[in-house]
Structure formats: structure tokens, C-alpha cells
Amino acid sequence: MYKPALAPYDCTVTAIEATPIPAAALYLRISKDDLGDELGVARQRKDCLRLVEDRGWRVFETYQDNDISASERSKKARPAFRRMMDAVRTGSVDVIVGWDLDRITRRPAEAEEMWKLLLDVGHVRVVTVSGDDVDLATGDGLLVARIKMAVAAEEIRKMSQRIRRKHLELAQDGKPVGLGAAQPFGYKPGGMEVNEDEAALLRRAGEDVLAGVPVTAIAREWNEQGVRSPFPRKTTNGWRAESVRALLVSPRPAGLRRHSPGNGPVVEYPAVWPAIIDRATHDRLVAALSAGRGKGAPRRRSLLTGLVRCGRCGEVMTRDSKDGRPYLRCRAGAGRPGCGRNGMAAEQVENAVVRRVFAHVEERAAAGVEAAMAAGMNDEAAQVATELAQAERFKLTLAEQMAVRGDFDDAELAVMRKANRDRIGVLRGRLEELTATSTMRRWDSLAAFEDEWMRSDTDRRWGLLRSIIDSVQVRPYEGRRGDLERVAVDFHK
Numbered sequence: 001m002y003k004p005a006l007a008p009y010d011c012t013v014t015a016i017e018a019t020p021i022p023a024a025a026l027y028l029r030i031s032k033d034d035l036g037d038e039l040g041v042a043r044q045r046k047d048c049l050r051l052v053e054d055r056g057w058r059v060f061e062t063y064q065d066n067d068i069s070a071s072e073r074s075k076k077a078r079p080a081f082r083r084m085m086d087a088v089r090t091g092s093v094d095v096i097v098g099w100d101l102d103r104i105t106r107r108p109a110e111a112e113e114m115w116k117l118l119l120d121v122g123h124v125r126v127v128t129v130s131g132d133d134v135d136l137a138t139g140d141g142l143l144v145a146r147i148k149m150a151v152a153a154e155e156i157r158k159m160s161q162r163i164r165r166k167h168l169e170l171a172q173d174g175k176p177v178g179l180g181a182a183q184p185f186g187y188k189p190g191g192m193e194v195n196e197d198e199a200a201l202l203r204r205a206g207e208d209v210l211a212g213v214p215v216t217a218i219a220r221e222w223n224e225q226g227v228r229s230p231f232p233r234k235t236t237n238g239w240r241a242e243s244v245r246a247l248l249v250s251p252r253p254a255g256l257r258r259h260s261p262g263n264g265p266v267v268e269y270p271a272v273w274p275a276i277i278d279r280a281t282h283d284r285l286v287a288a289l290s291a292g293r294g295k296g297a298p299r300r301r302s303l304l305t306g307l308v309r310c311g312r313c314g315e316v317m318t319r320d321s322k323d324g325r326p327y328l329r330c331r332a333g334a335g336r337p338g339c340g341r342n343g344m345a346a347e348q349v350e351n352a353v354v355r356r357v358f359a360h361v362e363e364r365a366a367a368g369v370e371a372a373m374a375a376g377m378n379d380e381a382a383q384v385a386t387e388l389a390q391a392e393r394f395k396l397t398l399a400e401q402m403a404v405r406g407d408f409d410d411a412e413l414a415v416m417r418k419a420n421r422d423r424i425g426v427l428r429g430r431l432e433e434l435t436a437t438s439t440m441r442r443w444d445s446l447a448a449f450e451d452e453w454m455r456s457d458t459d460r461r462w463g464l465l466r467s468i469i470d471s472v473q474v475r476p477y478e479g480r481r482g483d484l485e486r487v488a489v490d491f492h493k
């Protein structure tokens with residue numbers, strides 16, 4: 001029998017022992033996405049084992065997370081991944097082997113944590129069957145890793161789009177999803193034909209809100225009139241401020257089909273059903289109601305609540321009573337910053353203001369100011385609303401970029417976010433100005449205004465006044481009590 005001499009091999013054996021065989025952690029993950037994908041755990045394992053064998057490594061341990069999506073939106077823990085990170089931390093692992101980088105992690109935050117750990121530990125590499133190797137020991141290793149992760153995140157977006165293509169296609173065609181038997185407000189059952197009565201109510205409510213009428217007033221009127229509510233409630237009053245508000249900002253009556261992919265920007269497509277409210281009005285309603293106007297208004301306000309200021313000190317005058325009649329007073333004392341030296345019967349102030357407002361409306365109607373201004377302001381409001389919508393969409397894009405660490409670095413993103421935020425602020429302010437003043441278009445004659453006034457309750461009248469008046473001042477009494485000249489009214493430009 002042939003027996004080799006031992007001596008020549010001794011030093012070789014010693015050398016092998018001095019260079020330990022790298023320990024590979026195999027990481028396998030099966031996700032729901034694999035169902036139609038054939039990339040099951042068995043295949044991942046086989047490919048990874050072959051890679052380990054080819055490189056001459058040994059398997060330290062196989063880690064496997066089952067049936068868990070590692071996408072950004074998944075918040076589930078991955079216990080095997082955690083255990084693997086612990087093994088890396090304690091120095092038991094030299095190389096992480098996976099099928100591709102997506103398999104190991106798709107969550108940017110988790111990836112950053114992993115890269116940081118690998119940098120700390122120093123020698124651990126990531127090697128994948130698909131060839132996306134990461135070696136943080138090289139100068140640009142981390143940069144390459146981040147780019148690869150960003151690309152992986154992009155792949156997820158593509159994939160989720162593929163999975164939800166049906167929804168997207170429906171949206172792009174402007175078709176509704178799962179409407180069933182529901183009957184959206186303003187439409188006949190099925191939602192494809194306009195119900196003219198409800199549509200008229202909806203248009204008028206939109207105009208009212210842009211004119212400063214609080215949504216609480218509209219909800220109350222609709223309940224009084226028994227207007228059908230698509231938001232069923234147990235009480236007889238189906239409409240609340242919130243449901244009116246939700247209806248007025250809803251894309252549906254504007255003929256828009258909104259599509260909200262989970263992690264992408266919200267997109268609106270032209271719908272197959274007819275619009276009730278035009279696009280510009282819709283945008284202005286969204287801006288007006290999201291900026292806080294027209295909601296949360298208290299019930300039963302008096303005609304001039306919050307609109308009257310003291311002519312001595314400039315503080316808002318509040319309403320109480322004097323000799324059993326309502327009285328507007330500048331109040332001093334704890335928590336009252338006023339001078340305490342001015343007041344006037346509320347009825348007199350109201351009469352003076354209403355007279356001035358009627359005169360103002362008549363004057364401007366006669367001069368033809370309203371028609372000309374309205375045209376210009378509507379154009380500008382529509383333009384500003386469009387720009388605002390663009391800026392809001394850009395905000396979503398930037399947020400998305402933050403999440404995936406895509407094309408821009410953090411400093412660049414911070415600059416863009418600040419610039420966009422400032423722009424949104426300016427546009428909102430301008431749109432509010434335009435919205436506050438644009439109501440005048442509705443009264444090209446005093447008769448039209450008078451008609452509106454007579455049909456309105458206190459809340460609605462308050463809204464009408466608010467849309468015309470900038471402020472009211474009550475000058476201090478100087479020996480002419482009751483003199484209407486004490487009341488000064490500033491109108492919007």
C-alpha cells in the first residue's frame with residue numbers, strides 16, 4: 001500500500017491552520033412577492049451553498065426569515081436577520097451570503113444600520129449570488145452599497161406598481177373601484193350620472209365656503225332641509241361640518257379619480273364620471289379648507305363676532321349686555337388686554353356696519369368694479385391653486401427621496417425642502433387673500449346682494465360680512481353717543 005511521507009506536508013498543514021476558513025452566514029428570505037416568482041427558499045439555499053463551496057468557505061449558520069416582506073412599509077421584525085446581526089457583532093461571521101441585496105434587506109433604515117455595523121466590525125463582506133457584492137473595506141464601498149440599496153428601493157416601487165397594476169389601470173382610465181351600491185353625493189346610484197338637485201346644492205355650498213360661510217352653517221342647513229347624506233349616522237342629522245368639508249375637498253365631484261399608491265405620490269386622473277365642480281374651484285376649496293378657513297366655526301355667533309376693534313387701543317371688542325341689551329365692550333382686567341374705556345350698543349354698531357356694507361356693494365356694482373375684478377382674480381386664483389398643487393406634489397416627491405436616499409444627498413434635500421415649504425406658505429397666503437376677496441363677483445347688483453342677505457341666517461351673514469369687510473372700528477364716545485359716525489368700516493381692497 002502506498003503511504004506518503006508525512007514530513008513534506010507538515011508545514012502546509014500549519015499554514016492552513018493559520019489562515020482560518022472564512023465563516024459564511026447564509027441569509028435566506030421568502031416573501032409574499034415570491035408566490036409567482038419561483039425564487040423560493042430552496043432555490044436561494046442551493047445557489048448560496050454553491051457560491052460558498054466555490055469560494056472555499058464554510059457555512060457558519062443558515063438564517064431564514066419566512067413569508068415576510070422586507071419592503072419599506074413592512075414593520076414586522078425579522079428575527080433571523082436580527083440573530084445574524086448579533087453573530088456579525090460578536091465576530092463569528094466573516095461574510096454574509098444572500099441571493100441578492102434585496103433579499104438581505106430592502107429597508108433603507110435597516111440597511112444603514114447594517115452598513116454601520118459592518119463598518120464597525122471592519123472585516124465582514126456581503127456577497128450575493130446575483131453579484132451585488134459589497135466590500136466596505138474599500139474606499140467607495142459604502143457609497144456603492146447605498147447606491148445599490150437605492151436601486152433596490154426603486155425596484156420595489158416598480159414591483160408594487162406591477163402588483164397593483166389593476167388598480168393603477170382603473171385609476172388611469174378614471175374608473176371607480178368597488179363602488180358597489182354606494183351612491184356618492186351629487187350622483188345617481190352607481191355614481192356615473194349627475195343628480196342635478198344634489199349637484200346644485202354642492203355647487204352652491206362650494207361658492208358659499210369660498211365666500212367665507214362656515215361649513216357648520218351648511219351642515220345645519222342641509223340637515224334642516226333633509227338633504228340626503230351619504231355618510232349614514234344614527235342621529236337624524238346626517239350632516240356634520242366634517243362631512244361637508246370632506247365632500248367639498250373630495251376629488252370625485254371635481255371629476256377626478258385619485259390614485260394613492262402606498263409609497264408613491266398621489267396622482268389624480270380625469271374620471272369617467274362627469275364633474276360637478278370645475279377644477280379651479282376644487283383646487284381653491286382644497287386650499288381654503290385645508291388652510292383652516294371655514295371649519296370649526298362656533299355656532300350661533302353674533303353678526304360681528306371677532307370683527308370689531310376698539311378705536312382707542314385696537315383690541316377686539318367682546319359682546320355682553322348693558323341695561324338688558326347686547327353691548328360691545330372693550331374689556332380690561334385679568335386676561336383682557338383692552339383699555340376698558342370704550343363700548344357701544346351692539347345693535348347700533350350692527351346697523352352702522354350693515355348700512356355701510358350695502359352702500360359699498362351698491363357703489364362697486366354701479367362702477368362695474370366687481371365684474372372686472374372677479375375675472376382677474378379668478379384667473380389668478382386658478383393659477384395660484386395650480387402652482388400650489390404642484391408644490392404639494394413636489395413635497396411628496398421630496399419626502400420619497402428622503403426615504404430612499406435617491407438622487408440627492410441630505411444637504412441638497414434640506415435646501416429643496418425648505419425652499420418648497422416657503423413657496424407653499426407664500427402661495428397659501430396669496431390664495432387665501434384671493435379667496436377672501438373673490439366673493440364679490442357674486443353681486444354685480446345691490447338687488448342680488450340684498451336677496452342673498454335676506455335669505456341668510458346669522459352665521460351666513462357673518463360669512464358675507466367677513467368676505468367684504470377687513471375690519472370695523474368703534475371710536476371712543478366723545479359726546480355724541482349713538483352717533484353712527486363712531487363706527488368706521490375698512491373694506492377689502
Ligand SMILES: [Zn+2]
Pocket residue numbers: 310311312313314315330331338339340341342
Ligand atoms: Zn380699548
